[in-house]
Amino acid sequence: MVPETLLAPEFLRKLETLTLRSRRAVRGKLRGERRSPALGRGVEFADYRSYHPGDDYRHIDWNIYSRLNRLFVKLFSEEEDLYVHLLVDASRSMAWGVPSKLDYAIRIAAAIGYIGLTNLDRVGAVLFAARSHEVLMPRRGRGQVFSLFKFLAAARSGGRTSDLHAAVQHYVHLTKRRGLLVLISDLLFPGGYEEGLKLARYHRFEPFVIHVLSDDELVPTVRGEARLLDAESRIPVEVSVDGPALDAYARARDAYFAATETFCQRHHIDYLRTTTSIPSDDLILRYLRIGGLIG
């Protein structure tokens, strides 16, 4: 996929009117358009404190001094930039679906990244598969859009077994700035996704999970006597795919979804599940708004 065709120009124009939402104040590096936990030179009043030598005279509230005969300075919220970390699963299982789950995930990541960069947020990206991780460190400004798209467009699915925990662990050591962590994955990790997300929460990231599945993962198309091979682990499962087997699969699938939703709620993680048959444009412009990621 070439960067020019990643997202259509008309679609990009629609994205320019959107912003990424963070549920809590985040601490950035430069002044931006986000409310920072640090109090500084913003325009939004935050609090008072006693005057200390060296404080800017301009922030002394003379009205209070006239009434209390004590010096107080006004504190304002600092507006800083938001760190957006895009974690895209590029494992072998992401190659399934029409379009493939990986292509679908890259389009979503590109759109979120574009929204962030156009709103002066810092956007970084990670393509993780097995133990190999490709990292694009967070960067700021509309000028970084092309580099982000180029990075994402170069993604290829691969690796034997993907490991979310290893990917998160690797990434937290690369960046000290926390922020919004958008994980786009099918969550079909042989070792599970729970530890990886817990680690992200531990490091005070704000995870948002976009669970991408293909239709044949919801309702398998295979029938009859089959020896199913896992694309990543190569572990075979022999099964007679008939009505009862499909019923059992449906029960397992529903239980898996329910467990995932429960886990995310318990750990204050936003969660959105979709399939590749939903147009990516609809997902971004409609469902990610509903999910609270985009405003």
Add this chain to the structure above:
Amino acid sequence: MKFAVPGAFWLLLALPVLVLLYLLRARRQEVLISSTLLWQRAREDLLLRFSIRRLERSLLLVLQLLAAGLAILAVAQPQVALPSPRGGALILVVDSSVSMQATDVSPSRFEVAKREARALLDETAGPVMVINAGRIPSIALPFADPVQAQQVVDRLHPTDAPGRLEEAIGLAVAQQPPQGLASVVVFTDRAATPRPGVSYRIIGTAARNLGITALHVEPSGNGARVTVQVRNWGDSPERVPIVLTLEGRRVLERVLSIAPFSQVAVNGIVAGRGIVRAELQVDDALAVDDVAYGIVGAPLPRVVLIGEENRLLDQALAALPVQYVPTRQVTPEAFAAADVVILNQTEPVAVPPGNYLFLGTTATNLPLTSNGVRRGPQVLRGSPTHPVMRYVDLTQVQIQDAMVLRPQGGEVLAEGEDPLIWGYEGAGIRAVVVAFPLERTDFPLQVAFPIFLSNALRWLAGTDTVYHAGDPYVHSARGATEATLVDPTGARSIVPATGGRLVIPSLEKVGVYMLHGGGRTYTFVVNPAPEGSAIAPVGSDQVVARSPGRSTRTVRIWPVFLGVALAMLLVEWGVWVHRLPRTDLGRPRAVRRS
């Protein structure tokens, strides 16, 4: 059940193979999927339900085996034999004789027979023939579809004549249907001789009936003596009034006591002329035989004698009930005026159509030649069954000489070395030729002579005025090409002349007839035939002789098996499809943290 292709059952060996394959299971196809995570969890679930799954799989296997078995049965082309006549050819024989008019079953035996025939036709699909078993059995409908047969049955009506059921059944059995064999069903009140493939529906319950079996009229003075015979066909004694009328005028009334299965006669003198009618005033099952007719003072046949006079002949003719007109001129008028022309030793001439008694002469247009004279012939043989020779004994007759006749047709009524008396009927001519002149024999002196003369004139004139129902009527056309018949109901019909004769094959209605033709009118009456009054049903529905081979038809039922096999497959497929999960997870699902 039979199978057209029994070899197809070898295919049943495939069923164990099917089961074996099912047990061994087909080789699993290797499928690469994104993740087996969910399948591993599903497999654990399946292991918990292993016994239930095995039962479900068994149901599918049973359905598949049933479908395969039924398909193999269909390939073997099973056939079943179903009872005829529903699908095979059917011949309906409907008895239309006089006894079927009996009303012991409502409305009458004949109507019940038609109703039952129609009911049978409703169940019939194959070709149907309808035979009307009347006095002259006939095919009312050749093999046709049952709808046409219904219409023909509706048009059938009974006659006043006794039927000929045996002949009708013989006619039915001789028929060859378009395909296969036909079964014959006879609707009658009396079963005939049992035959293979013929079954009977016997209709009727009662035997009580009184009927007039004969009515004789003999000239007596200015009137006539009328004798009526009445028979009780029932098994209980009866008292019945009888009334005689002459042209509507009551002339005699009696009450008759008649023992079971016996008959009595009543007679009386009737003065005047006209139609005499006898009627039994009784309410029995059959009304047709309660009435009979006679003619009092019927016109006598006119006899013209041409040729040599003979005193003995004149005396004999004068004694007979004929109008005797002697003449010597052979003129067309003389021929036209006579019912019978006697030619005594005239020169052979060609005679026009008519009735002739040739005495010692012949005619040139008869199929007969005369070659010389034989001296002293003797009568060696006669034909006593012929009406002309009935009660005529010629053994004592002496003949001096006679013509040597060489007939080419006709019937020799008496002969010695050569034919001596010859009868002929054809080409409009009815003739009796006596090969010897009366002057050269003592025949006129014999008792046989007036008997012979009476028989010959009666046969030649055709002067019968009383017939029984079912009798044929034959009368000389006298040169006419056709005649008009007025039957007892007043209906008129044209009777064409055939070979100089007016022929009515069967007189089917009881009553008074009139025949207008050749400028003359002939009146005659038809009375019920005695045998038609015996209405007691004979036989029962159990009188059925049906050969197994003719009473069934073969029906192929392989389409049924094939259809059921397909239905089994559909059910199997439905069971499979019904168990497929229906998932609607196409919309994204979002969970927002609280």
